[in-house]
Amino acid sequence: TLLDVVVEHDLDLDGFGACEGTLACCTCHVILRKSHYEREDKLNPAGEEELDLLDMAPELNDYSRLGCQIK
Numbered sequence: 011t012l013l014d015v016v017v018e019h020d021l022d023l024d025g026f027g028a029c030e031g032t033l034a035c036c037t038c039h040v041i042l043r044k045s046h047y048e049r050e051d052k053l054n055p056a057g058e059e060e061l062d063l064l065d066m067a068p069e070l071n072d073y074s075r076l077g078c079q080i081k
């Protein structure tokens with residue numbers, strides 16, 4: 011997942027992935043580019059639990075995802 015990449019590369023993103031991918035926080039909220047969605051073979055679709063949690067994300071938009079769910 012994108013969260014795994016952040017952890018594996020020890021990227022300094024304060025608070026990112028607080029729940030370690032258990033779909034309990036929204037701190038891994040990212041806004042992708044439209045082009046990422048146009049390449050469906052490269053982006054797994056958001057699941058129902060992810061979409062429910064995204065509703066609580068600040069600055070939510072049509073290109074929002076949770077980084078811990080992007081494979």
Ligand code: FES
Nearest residue numbers: 027029031038078
């Ligand atoms: Fe908590 Fe993604 S790390 S929802």
